[in-house]
Amino acid sequence: MRKTIKMAVVAAALSLTGAASAADLVFTSWGGTTQDAQKAAWADKFASATGANVLMDGPTDYGKIKAMVEAGSVSWDVVDAEGDYAVQAGQNGLLEKLDFNVIDKSKLDPRFVTDYSVGSFYYSFVIGYNAATVSEGPKTWADLFDTQKFPGKRTFYKWSAPGVIEAALLADGVAADKLYPLDLDRAFKKLDTIKGDIVWWTGGAQSQQLLASAEAPYGMFWNGRLTALEQTGVKVGVSWEQNITAADSLVVPKGSKNKDAAMKFIALATSAEGQKDFSIATGYAPTNLGSAALMDEAMRKTLPDAQSASQVNADMNYWAANRDAIGTRWYAWQAE
Amino acid sequence: MSAVTETTAAGNSERARGTSGWAYALPALLLLLIFFVVPVVGLLLRSVLEPEPGLGNYATLFGSSTYLRIFLNTFMVSAVVTALSVVIGFPVAWMLAIMPSRWASVVFAILLLSMWTNLLARTYAWMVLLQRTGVINKTLMNLGLIDQPLALVNNLVGVTIGMTYIMLPFVILPLRGVIKAIDPAILQAASLCGATRWQCLTRVLIPLALPGVAAGALMVFVMSLGYFVTPALLGGTANMMLAEMIAQFVQSLVNWGMGGAAAFVLLVVTLCIYGIQLRLFGAGRLGQGA
Numbered sequence: 001m002r003k004t005i006k007m008a009v010v011a012a013a014l015s016l017t018g019a020a021s022a023a024d025l026v027f028t029s030w031g032g033t034t035q036d037a038q039k040a041a042w043a044d045k046f047a048s049a050t051g052a053n054v055l056m057d058g059p060t061d062y063g064k065i066k067a068m069v070e071a072g073s074v075s076w077d078v079v080d081a082e083g084d085y086a087v088q089a090g091q092n093g094l095l096e097k098l099d100f101n102v103i104d105k106s107k108l109d110p111r112f113v114t115d116y117s118v119g120s121f122y123y124s125f126v127i128g129y130n131a132a133t134v135s136e137g138p139k140t141w142a143d144l145f146d147t148q149k150f151p152g153k154r155t156f157y158k159w160s161a162p163g164v165i166e167a168a169l170l171a172d173g174v175a176a177d178k179l180y181p182l183d184l185d186r187a188f189k190k191l192d193t194i195k196g197d198i199v200w201w202t203g204g205a206q207s208q209q210l211l212a213s214a215e216a217p218y219g220m221f222w223n224g225r226l227t228a229l230e231q232t233g234v235k236v237g238v239s240w241e242q243n244i245t246a247a248d249s250l251v252v253p254k255g256s257k258n259k260d261a262a263m264k265f266i267a268l269a270t271s272a273e274g275q276k277d278f279s280i281a282t283g284y285a286p287t288n289l290g291s292a293a294l295m296d297e298a299m300r301k302t303l304p305d306a307q308s309a310s311q312v313n314a315d316m317n318y319w320a321a322n323r324d325a326i327g328t329r330w331y332a333w334q335a336e
Numbered sequence: 337m338s339a340v341t342e343t344t345a346a347g348n349s350e351r352a353r354g355t356s357g358w359a360y361a362l363p364a365l366l367l368l369l370i371f372f373v374v375p376v377v378g379l380l381l382r383s384v385l386e387p388e389p390g391l392g393n394y395a396t397l398f399g400s401s402t403y404l405r406i407f408l409n410t411f412m413v414s415a416v417v418t419a420l421s422v423v424i425g426f427p428v429a430w431m432l433a434i435m436p437s438r439w440a441s442v443v444f445a446i447l448l449l450s451m452w453t454n455l456l457a458r459t460y461a462w463m464v465l466l467q468r469t470g471v472i473n474k475t476l477m478n479l480g481l482i483d484q485p486l487a488l489v490n491n492l493v494g495v496t497i498g499m500t501y502i503m504l505p506f507v508i509l510p511l512r513g514v515i516k517a518i519d520p521a522i523l524q525a526a527s528l529c530g531a532t533r534w535q536c537l538t539r540v541l542i543p544l545a546l547p548g549v550a551a552g553a554l555m556v557f558v559m560s561l562g563y564f565v566t567p568a569l570l571g572g573t574a575n576m577m578l579a580e581m582i583a584q585f586v587q588s589l590v591n592w593g594m595g596g597a598a599a600f601v602l603l604v605v606t607l608c609i610y611g612i613q614l615r616l617f618g619a620g621r622l623g624q625g626a
Binding site: 061062063066153158159160199200202213214215324327328331332334335336 | 400405406467468469490568572573574581586587588589590591592
């Protein structure tokens, strides 16, 4: 009996170490349709090109990154993180410097490149409404904040991140080029006017559910989630008026055990081809300037980079510098 | 919970060896030390060391009306959920105890199956049921009972309904054990001596079942204090609970000093409640409950 148990323990230990060494790269992202697309466009291609075994993990968790780096036991090699976090984490020593001998940054959108991060994809916060239940939807941020013209619930992104505060200021009449530094007092005052009518969404899937069920017939969404919802047959109205862009970044946590593979993975993910495939699958915009030429005209029209007329770029550097202060105030305001 | 296992484990080994069973508890204690005590101490250290040494994090925590409101809200929700769970759970436990065993096992299976179903799935199911365009509101509106959908979710009502549902088994299971152990002859004796049915319930059954009620209520209250998933999904931001606040500090703001301070306060409060419970009912009687 004792012997059997011993053997079972040894076998279990062997299989555990086997599993650990079989992963040549661990890629972490936010789950859902976005990570599915990242797997298909990047991870599967990387695996077949190099023979490496790419393990998918998630969701991205900044607390975990900090814990891993501090403990010196980093199990994530490439992480998809929000752009403002990436800038801040790079400054705080939590990330590896990227190797631009491996990653070709000459073709990458310079808005999203730092020493420690490159754009993973970029997205727009847009105004969306359920066209089956609302005939005339909100067109501007001011409309979305107007409870007289548009009564009922509206949904916004719950977490402290670039987007909602900018939308509130734009709705209050702040000019797009005068947004930064953000006037937080004014933004929260504006948000107070609709606070009781806000349903917060914590993730993309929830935002889709709220809109599709008309639980909140309008709101502020990631453009790709609306594209995906439309493809399932839900009647969705979209307004790109003053769409607010923000980007996700690819980063390598400091102390990654597969640093070389991580650089090669990022090189593939940010290549014109990799970015094109991901964009087609998700409706998010490529961060490689060469990708557009590889896509057909109809597809390109639905992407944020075709909506530059009134586009507002969230300032990632401002956010990186003020992330903690804004976040503390944001959550305190929400809990009031 | 741990007191329950400890007492039964100790009892068994005493019967087996006739001596103290501490050695047998050693692996469990070691596990607790490495995976529980050490991280908790680490967290406590962070709360007084980050960002700079001192009690600054605790001062911020207790000095802000927002955080105090979150503490209060957490206690209020936990108290309401505990009270509701006991009120709803007691009759169910009683019924389970006196039912023919064939039927009791069916009810038991329903209870356990619901416990074993994924928590997230169950919470999402409540979301779908309770929302403005959900089944409950639609039915009530179609029946003409209401004109406007009731706000059942993203507020305190949603959290209370969802959490009470999830906590119910933790009251019912220990209570059932205690009620089953009560000799039916005692109730008969009471009624023979002229007690009314109401007196039998309030003067005999409930006092005898009190250790079970206390065990169940304690478990529910303590679990509720640190509950995360259900309040996060069914509650609004205006009635945030402590666990959500800690998650925000740890994950979103990456402010582990504040997260550690909040977690430590929660731990101290929980231990205090447990201490009071032990004083009032004693570990042995708690053990009987489970």
